Amino acid sequence: MCYWQDVYETAAILSVSEAFLERDRWAGARIPFIKVGARAIRYRLQDIEKYIEDNLCYSTSEGGMA
Numbered sequence: 001m002c003y004w005q006d007v008y009e010t011a012a013i014l015s016v017s018e019a020f021l022e023r024d025r026w027a028g029a030r031i032p033f034i035k036v037g038a039r040a041i042r043y044r045l046q047d048i049e050k051y052i053e054d055n056l057c058y059s060t061s062e063g064g065m066a
Contacts (some may be wrong), residue, residue, distance in 0.1 A: 001042070002044055002045075002046070003045040003046075004034075004042040004043065004045070005042065005043045005044075005045075006040070006041070006042060006043075007021055007022075009049055010031075010043045013048055014035065014048065014051075014052070015043060021053070022039075025041070030041060030051065031047055031048060031051045032047045033047075040064055045049050
């Protein structure tokens, strides 16, 4: 089953602002999303979880954001 999150829920999960997600979509979308209708944006929970896994760091000297 696929669970969809809106921008506000996604921002809360990632502890970022909605503006961060908007800039990410504008710059090339590191987190895949769908556009529903003219304005609604949705993210799949599995894509959010993959983004978190792909950006795990174990030291502050690691590069971070992929």
